[in-house]
Amino acid sequence: MRVLKFGGTSVGSAEAIARVKDIVASLKDEAVVIVVSALGGVTDRLIRMANMACEGDEACISELQLIINTHEELINNLFESENAAEVRALVSSEIEELDTLVKGVFLIRELSRKSLDRISGMGERLSSRIIASYLGANWYDSRNYIKTSFEFGRNQVVYEKSEQLLSKLKGSLGRLSLFPGFISSNGKGESTTLGRGGSDYTASLLAAAFDADVLEIWTDVDGFMTADPKVISRAYCIDHLSYSEAMELSHFGAKVIYPPTIIPAYRNKIPIRIKNTFNPSAKGTLISEQSESGARQIKGISSIKDVTLITVQGIGMVGVPGISMRLFSCLARVEVNVVLISQASSENSISMVIDSSRSDVAVRAIREEFKPELDKKQISRIMQEDEMAVIAIVGEKMKQTTGIAGQLFNSVGKNGVNIYAIAQGGSEINISFVIKEKDLRKALNAIHEAFFLSQYQRLNLFLAGKGTVGSKVLDKISTQAQKLMADNRLRIRLVGIAGSRSMILNREGLYPDTVIQQLEKEGVPGCINDFKNKIIEMNVANSVFVDCTASEEVADIYLQLLEANISVVTANKIASSSSYQHYSRLKRTAAEKGVKFYFETNVGAGLPVISPINDLVRSGDRIVRLQAVLSGTLNYIVNEMSEIKPLSEVILEAKQKGYSEPDPRIDLSGTDVVRKLLILARESGYKLEQEDVEVEPFVPVEYLSQPSLEDFMEKVKELDELFEDRRQRLYLEGKRLRYAASLEDGKAKVGMVEVDKTHPFYELEGSNNIILIWSENYNLHPMQIKGYGAGADVTASGVFADIIKVANV
Numbered sequence: 073m074r075v076l077k078f079g080g081t082s083v084g085s086a087e088a089i090a091r092v093k094d095i096v097a098s099l100k101d102e103a104v105v106i107v108v109s110a111l112g113g114v115t116d117r118l119i120r121m122a123n124m125a126c127e128g129d130e131a132c133i134s135e136l137q138l139i140i141n142t143h144e145e146l147i148n149n150l151f152e153s154e155n156a157a158e159v160r161a162l163v164s165s166e167i168e169e170l171d172t173l174v175k176g177v178f179l180i181r182e183l184s185r186k187s188l189d190r191i192s193g194m195g196e197r198l199s200s201r202i203i204a205s206y207l208g209a210n211w212y213d214s215r216n217y218i219k220t221s222f223e224f225g226r227n228q229v230v231y232e233k234s235e236q237l238l239s240k241l242k243g244s245l246g247r248l249s250l251f252p253g254f255i256s257s258n259g260k261g262e263s264t265t266l267g268r269g270g271s272d273y274t275a276s277l278l279a280a281a282f283d284a285d286v287l288e289i290w291t292d293v294d295g296f297m298t299a300d301p302k303v304i305s306r307a308y309c310i311d312h313l314s315y316s317e318a319m320e321l322s323h324f325g326a327k328v329i330y331p332p333t334i335i336p337a338y339r340n341k342i343p344i345r346i347k348n349t350f351n352p353s354a355k356g357t358l359i360s361e362q363s364e365s366g367a368r369q370i371k372g373i374s375s376i377k378d379v380t381l382i383t384v385q386g387i388g389m390v391g392v393p394g395i396s397m398r399l400f401s402c403l404a405r406v407e408v409n410v411v412l413i414s415q416a417s418s419e420n421s422i423s424m425v426i427d428s429s430r431s432d433v434a435v436r437a438i439r440e441e442f443k444p445e446l447d448k449k450q451i452s453r454i455m456q457e458d459e460m461a462v463i464a465i466v467g468e469k470m471k472q473t474t475g476i477a478g479q480l481f482n483s484v485g486k487n488g489v490n491i492y493a494i495a496q497g498g499s500e501i502n503i504s505f506v507i508k509e510k511d512l513r514k515a516l517n518a519i520h521e522a523f524f525l526s527q528y529q530r531l532n533l534f535l536a537g538k539g540t541v542g543s544k545v546l547d548k549i550s551t552q553a554q555k556l557m558a559d560n561r562l563r564i565r566l567v568g569i570a571g572s573r574s575m576i577l578n579r580e581g582l583y584p585d586t587v588i589q590q591l592e593k594e595g596v597p598g599c600i601n602d603f604k605n606k607i608i609e610m611n612v613a614n615s616v617f618v619d620c621t622a623s624e625e626v627a628d629i630y631l632q633l634l635e636a637n638i639s640v641v642t643a644n645k646i647a648s649s650s651s652y653q654h655y656s657r658l659k660r661t662a663a664e665k666g667v668k669f670y671f672e673t674n675v676g677a678g679l680p681v682i683s684p685i686n687d688l689v690r691s692g693d694r695i696v697r698l699q700a701v702l703s704g705t706l707n708y709i710v711n712e713m714s715e716i717k718p719l720s721e722v723i724l725e726a727k728q729k730g731y732s733e734p735d736p737r738i739d740l741s742g743t744d745v746v747r748k749l750l751i752l753a754r755e756s757g758y759k760l761e762q763e764d765v766e767v768e769p770f771v772p773v774e775y776l777s778q779p780s781l782e783d784f785m786e787k788v789k790e791l792d793e794l795f796e797d798r799r800q801r802l803y804l805e806g807k808r809l810r811y812a813a814s815l816e817d818g819k820a821k822v823g824m825v826e827v828d829k830t831h832p833f834y835e836l837e838g839s840n841n842i843i844l845i846w847s848e849n850y851n852l853h854p855m856q857i858k859g860y861g862a863g864a865d866v867t868a869s870g871v872f873a874d875i876i877k878v879a880n881v
């Protein structure tokens with residue numbers, strides 16, 4: 073025999089009830105006991121109406137009529153007219169009783185517990201009558217079999233009596249029997265109800281008493297999910313849970329089943345299967361005594377919000393017996409339910425989590441109870457922190473397994489989520505902890521990823537700048553996505569983009585192929601600071617900010633991003649070449665927060681320069697000298713100038729080819745090379761500032777100080793002849809002009825050098841760069857790094873490599 077329970081949404085409409093009929097029909101000859109809830113939303117409406125009646129609100133009468141209409145409409149939709157009349161007659165006594173009750177409450181303005189029980193249980197009485205007729209099932213009044221007594225402020229099931237009555241009935245049940253859920257009666261035969269989740273409870277009691285093969289809870293979800301699917305889109309259905317795991321998950325937010333309802337089935341070892349009425353072919357979740365072997369250590373994550381953390385603190389609590397008893401007794405007296413308790417072994421403080429709606433009442437009760445201790449300063453403070461959330465991870469296999477807590481707290485910690493209190497029971501089946509509610513989504517994502525999706529990692533990117541380099545980075549995100557997923561189990565997702573005036577953010581992801589057009593059409597106006605605020609507010613796990621601008625304003629937001637546990641990858645050299653103090657603060661913040669600050673493309677574009685230097689330094693080598701050509705633009709200019717292509721023309725060409733800075737004067741002044749040399753020197757261990765670098769600009773300063781780029785481009789033509797003369801002279805001397813950078817004896821210098829064939833800089837084509845590194849180990853022969861030193865493609869590759877490095881795959 074099976075017991076099937078259908079909840080409110082499963083019987084919420086004629087179509088849904090027709091599905092129920094199909095489900096029952098598919099069981100062919102098997103004996104089936106069905107339990108139904110009230111039609112979706114009806115119980116709440118009944119309770120609301122009862123309260124309205126009690127307050128003398130006349131609208132309760134029209135609400136009563138609406139509730140009656142809901143049921144009449146259902147009868148009309150389910151039955152032909154003749155049968156409909158019969159069913160209407162069948163429920164007429166319930167409707168009359170409801171009418172009398174509501175009008176009675178309205179008249180006397182009093183709603184006793186007894187009346188409320190009768191009114192609120194009417195939904196099941198009505199729905200069960202109608203559905204039993206529709207299914208052709210024998211109808212049984214649960215009130216005759218499920219007995220309660222009123223204890224501890226609520227109706228408690230009298231198990232033995234109920235079991236005895238149900239066992240007697242068992243032998244006479246036909247193939248299809250139907251019981252209303254939720255309703256019961258007391259020793260005097262008065263109607264009572266079983267409280268929240270009551271219909272599940274009815275079904276569980278019947279399944280236990282009838283010794284059913286299985287109890288099926290039919291609802292509107294596929295089963296227990298690994299996490300709340302409204303928050304974690306990648307949450308999936310759990311195949312199998314133990315009774316304890318299901319109870320733990322239900323306790324904290326997974327409202328698939330109400331915890332106490334599991335107890336009768338659990339005691340009689342009746343397996344429970346959660347099924348979806350609207351997707352009956354889905355396997356659902358099986359709940360039984362044993363979790364299947366080989367199952368994950370963590371089965372699910374549940375969470376609740378709208379809770380308050382109360383902490384009672386004071387040295388006067390240490391070693392004093394009875395403090396906890398007084399604390400929890402005073403809360404019980406004002407009917408405050410405690411969700412989580414945590415006490416440090418020093419006994420100096422006790423923290424507890426309660427529903428926020430009761431927090432003021434709770435704090436008042438604690439203050440009153442501990443007034444003497446507060447007056448004597450034995451208790452120093454009672455802290456109330458609202459807008460908190462609790463997360464619980466659940467799994468039987470956590471028992472005796474090391475490293476779970478480490479993995480859990482590492483996943484939230486590296487995303488900057490602070491933990492306020494932790495609780496783990498001795499059963500080791502649940503670890504619960506308290507965080508700020510604003511961090512809930514991020515923490516759930518991080519934990520879900522760590523425990524359930526470890527088959528792949530996800531990075532969420534926010535990109536600033538969609539110009540020469542930025543647009544190529546978008547291409548890479550698009551073209552490399554599949555390969556990274558297949559080879560590295562890494563999913564890179566663009567979740568935000570900003571241009572200089574507008575932005576788009578979407579936590580579900582943006583399409584890199586079309587995002588630039590989307591930004592033009594739908595971009596929300598705002599500056600980079602607005603973008604930063606939105607990124608921090610969005611609070612997504614594993615976030616990386618990618619800077620492909622040349623803007624100081626953008627460089628200025630890194631610190632706040634790093635402080636918010638967001639990694640930064642940047643092609644923009646401004647931050648790393650700002651004051652030494654700021655540069656080192658950025659690096660220190662990243663290290664403290666466990667996030668990354670990568671800027672490999674700042675020197676040599678796509679060439680690996682910074683990481684080999686880091687490797688040398690970390691391995692104990694000491695860099696003593698650097699010589700380099702670090703400007704792709706300037707090297708291109710000196711290589712490409714000729715008698716038919718003057719300086720001014722080649723400058724334009726370098727810009728068009730994507731080698732120069734957005735403003736080429738940054739290259740021509742030597743500033744770009746100064747920045748690069750400074751970064752190399754700092755990464756090599758030298759504490760230098762920009763002012764410490766001796767600079768000979770590529771073009772004289774008076775040319776650079778033109779009011780606009782256009783004016784400059786016009787004026788620079790005056791230098792064409794001078795540069796051509798120098799080129800010709802050098803050609804005759806067998807030499808070439810290079811714009812070089814050097815660090816020797818701690819002194820940094822950039823400027824022009826003339827090199828002959830013997831010099832490693834002589835053969836340096838196009839926009840190539842070369843970096844020679846002398847160290848204690850590389851002394852006679854320097855380490856040499858050479859290759860394209862500018863250009864959109866190579867730079868975008870370098871930026872992309874840094875992004876992948878953040879994921880550490």
Ligand SMILES: NC(=O)C1=CN([C@@H]2O[C@H](COP(=O)(O)OP(=O)(O)OC[C@H]3O[C@@H](n4cnc5c(N)ncnc54)[C@H](O)[C@@H]3O)[C@@H](O)[C@H]2O)C=CC1
Nearest residue numbers: 537538539540541571572620621622623643644734862863
């Ligand atoms: N081109 C190259 O070979 C290399 C370039 N880089 C660096 O890459 C960065 C980008 O260079 P390009 O792509 O050539 O520049 P670009 O001028 O083509 O693109 C810069 C983008 O940044 C945007 N932008 C400017 N200010 C902004 C703000 N406040 N907020 C948001 N967006 C803003 C602009 O609208 C533009 O879309 C520069 O810092 C450059 O030094 C680094 C290595 C090599």
Ligand SMILES: N[C@@H](CC=O)C(=O)O
Nearest residue numbers: 703704705731732733
């Ligand atoms: N403008 C730079 C580009 C890379 O940083 C250069 O020309 O080298």
